[in-house]
Amino acid sequence: MAAVCQVTGTTPQFGHNVSHSNRRTKRRFDPNIQKKKFYVPSLKRTVTLTVSAKGIKVIDARGIDAVVADLQKKGVKL
Secondary structure (H helix, E strand, C coil), X not given: CCCCCCCCCCCCEEEEEECCCCXXXXXXXXXXXXXXXXXXXXXXXXXXXXXEHHHHHHHHHHCHHHHXXXXXXXXXCC
């Protein structure tokens, strides 16, 4: 499963682990991705979205209908 949020578009970021002796090794910061089901009243069915924790907060603030409408405008199949 790709670590990409369908709502916010958040993807993994890259950086370094830095040791006490200041050696740097590559590392990856993954977003907190969850598979979550939402009931969408306008579609009269449940929709499974791959969302980050921030994406869940966005859905709570804006409403699932508004978020699903934006995803459909972008051409995302639900």
